[in-house]
Amino acid sequence: MPDFFAASGMEMFFTTFLGAHDWVPASLLLATWETIYMVAISTFLSYVVGLPLGVILVTTFKGHILENQPLHQVLGSIVNAVRSVPFIIFLILLIPLTRLLVGTYIGTVASIVPLTLAAIPFVARLVETSLKEIEWGLVEAALSMGASAWQIISKVLLPEAKPALLLGVAITAINLVGYSAMAGIVGGGGLGTLAYFYGYQRYQVVVMWSSVVVLVVLVQGMQMLGDSLAAKVVNKRR
Amino acid sequence: MTWAGRGMYFVCRCVGGSVLIDIRNLTKVFDGAGQQVVALDNVSLTVKKGEIFGIIGLSGAGKSTLVRCINMLEQPTAGQVFVDGREITALKQRELRLARQKIGMIFQHFNLLSSRTVSENVLFPLEIAGAVDDGARQRVTDLLELVGLTDKADVFPDQLSGGQKQRVGIARALANDPKVLLSDEATSALDPQTTRSILKLLRDINSQLNLTILLITHDMQVIKEVCDRVAVIDAARIVEIGDVLRIFSGPRSPAARSLIKTVVSREIPPGLFDFSRKKQGQAAAKLIRVSFIGAAAGEPVISSMIKKFDVDANILYGNVDRIKDTPFGNLTLEIIGEPGSLTAALDYLGCRGLEVEVLPHA
Numbered sequence: 001m002p003d004f005f006a007a008s009g010m011e012m013f014f015t016t017f018l019g020a021h022d023w024v025p026a027s028l029l030l031a032t033w034e035t036i037y038m039v040a041i042s043t044f045l046s047y048v049v050g051l052p053l054g055v056i057l058v059t060t061f062k063g064h065i066l067e068n069q070p071l072h073q074v075l076g077s078i079v080n081a082v083r084s085v086p087f088i089i090f091l092i093l094l095i096p097l098t099r100l101l102v103g104t105y106i107g108t109v110a111s112i113v114p115l116t117l118a119a120i121p122f123v124a125r126l127v128e129t130s131l132k133e134i135e136w137g138l139v140e141a142a143l144s145m146g147a148s149a150w151q152i153i154s155k156v157l158l159p160e161a162k163p164a165l166l167l168g169v170a171i172t173a174i175n176l177v178g179y180s181a182m183a184g185i186v187g188g189g190g191l192g193t194l195a196y197f198y199g200y201q202r203y204q205v206v207v208m209w210s211s212v213v214v215l216v217v218l219v220q221g222m223q224m225l226g227d228s229l230a231a232k233v234v235n236k237r238r
Numbered sequence: 239m240t241w242a243g244r245g246m247y248f249v250c251r252c253v254g255g256s257v258l259i260d261i262r263n264l265t266k267v268f269d270g271a272g273q274q275v276v277a278l279d280n281v282s283l284t285v286k287k288g289e290i291f292g293i294i295g296l297s298g299a300g301k302s303t304l305v306r307c308i309n310m311l312e313q314p315t316a317g318q319v320f321v322d323g324r325e326i327t328a329l330k331q332r333e334l335r336l337a338r339q340k341i342g343m344i345f346q347h348f349n350l351l352s353s354r355t356v357s358e359n360v361l362f363p364l365e366i367a368g369a370v371d372d373g374a375r376q377r378v379t380d381l382l383e384l385v386g387l388t389d390k391a392d393v394f395p396d397q398l399s400g401g402q403k404q405r406v407g408i409a410r411a412l413a414n415d416p417k418v419l420l421s422d423e424a425t426s427a428l429d430p431q432t433t434r435s436i437l438k439l440l441r442d443i444n445s446q447l448n449l450t451i452l453l454i455t456h457d458m459q460v461i462k463e464v465c466d467r468v469a470v471i472d473a474a475r476i477v478e479i480g481d482v483l484r485i486f487s488g489p490r491s492p493a494a495r496s497l498i499k500t501v502v503s504r505e506i507p508p509g510l511f512d513f514s515r516k517k518q519g520q521a522a523a524k525l526i527r528v529s530f531i532g533a534a535a536g537e538p539v540i541s542s543m544i545k546k547f548d549v550d551a552n553i554l555y556g557n558v559d560r561i562k563d564t565p566f567g568n569l570t571l572e573i574i575g576e577p578g579s580l581t582a583a584l585d586y587l588g589c590r591g592l593e594v595e596v597l598p599h600a
């Protein structure tokens with residue numbers, strides 16, 4: 001396991017200072033940490049691929065600056081295909097790939113692979129929608145000044161769509177919280193594992209409900225953070 | 239005197255200038271869903287260096303398509319466009335981008351970047367040209383001063399009024415020191431007072447920088463206030479082209495006539511027609527419309543006609559207006575007298591540089 005994930009370090013920290021995992025607050029804290037870092041890393045990685053993909057989807061559309069209908073069609077179909085597979089099936093289908101990349105398919109780091117791959121097409125569509133909202137007149141103005149496609153993407157499309165893109169990040173992260181809980185049920189770690197194995201299978205109702213509460217708080221917090229960042233950008237421009 | 243001769247007489251600063259934009263046999267056909275739309279049908283025109291050239295027409299006539307073919311935002315179906323001697327329609331992508339840097343454009347809805355401040359918006363075309371240095375920043379400052387927005391440099395466009403936004407648009411369009419400024423309905427989203435101030439700015443820029451301006455509009459008032467020459471476009475074709483004064487005082491095409499009606503009235507109010515009919519039966523009478531431009535407007539031609547020839551004149555309707563500093567107008571008269579004197583009187587008016595049109599009685 002690459003040590004930049006620092007998972008083992010954190011796990012040791014929790015075990016050392018908070019006691020064993022079956023002590024509810026300690027296990028809850030560890031699981032929360034695992035969820036946050038699974039979500040954070042897979043959100044980041046899904047944007048590394050999904051953002052350019054979304055830009056390509058927009059700009060290769062008919063009449064746009066990099067019009068390329070065959071490419072648009074192919075990418076669009078792939079995105080739709082991946083999005084139409086239910087995540088739980090996706091998890092199972094990806095086991096061989098995850099094993100190849102990480103060495104195991106169980107645990108938080110292994111979960112990052114299916115989470116990221118499932119989020120990429122979602123991110124691509126979110127980015128596509130955000131960029132499509134931008135008035136075509138702005139693109140034409142830039143074209144009339146002699147801007148290249150890259151200049152239009154980097155100086156017009158992305159900066160103009162910044163508030164919508166920030167909200168998209170929040171939506172993606174929130175979705176990934178849900179997906180990560182699902183991954184947890186097949187041993188992915190985090191709050192999902194905690195709720196399922198301890199809460200459901202061992203009938204620890206307190207663990208179950210406290211996991212749910214933490215999930216709710218996490219999602220609310222992410223939404224609020226996204227909203228406030230987007231609002232900050234919008235207000236600055238007013 | 240013929241109209242061609244008259245055109246030479248009312249010289250604008252444009253006359254005799256070299257050609258900056260040369261549009262030759264331009265045709266644009268849009269392939270809509272199943273049906274084709276001919277937006278431009280074999281359009282040819284030239285714009286001279288330093289003039290303000292207007293293109294007017296009703297909505298859907300093809301104005302935007304025409305102006306967008308000049309910087310190739312629209313790819314013509316056939317024909318050529320030359321800007322300053324270079325064939326824009328033959329350029330490769332890279333060359334076209336460089337050529338576009340020298341063709342400024344302003345828009346009806348301003349199209350400013352909301353993510354940038356006013357000065358960053360004006361800097362934008364300089365960034366595109368890869369020319370951001372101290373000189374560029376100084377240029378932005380100078381341009382904002384030129385358009386009167388120095389105090390708004392660090393404000394975002396959302397905080398500006400429509401007129402201020404268009405001023406930013408103009409400053410931005412001038413940033414790369416273009417050879418021509420294209421304006422697509424730049425004042426159509428503005429109120430009349432703001433329109434006037436933007437038009438004045440365009441005229442100032444035209445005279446200070448000797449910048450050629452090609453503007454399109456559906457508003458004859460705009461043409462009247464700023465343009466030197468005008469082309470009237472109707473259903474994808476140019477139907478009339480000439481000096482603004484000439485077109486205003488004597489429109490030839492039905493399209494030009496109906497457009498001019500919106501700002502200069504040439505028609506006799508209906509009630510007056512009945513009035514003149516009742517008085518017929520005395521001697522001979524003719525209903526005429528006299529159009530005049532410039533010097534003739536200041537002379538007592540009508541009264542000397544009445545004195546010189548044995549005729550009476552009954553003024554039914556008149557209108558005098560002014561384009562820049564030249565007065566022009568028209569007068570509808572009923573002249574009464576012996577047939578011989580009437581003919582002589584009409585000849586006299588013609589010789590004095592007036593255009594005389596005999597109208598049918600009712």
Ligand SMILES: Nc1ncnc2c1ncn2[C@@H]1O[C@H](COP(=O)(O)OP(=O)(O)O)[C@@H](O)[C@H]1O
Nearest residue numbers: 268270275277296297298299300301302303304
């Ligand atoms: N992108 C387009 N696709 C199809 N038809 C178009 C397009 N742009 C313009 N047209 C058509 O071409 C004609 C001229 O349009 P336009 O040049 O915008 O007119 P104007 O600017 O004089 O109002 C109209 O009939 C319009 O519907």
Ligand SMILES: [Mg+2]
Nearest residue numbers: 301302303423
């Ligand atoms: Mg138009």
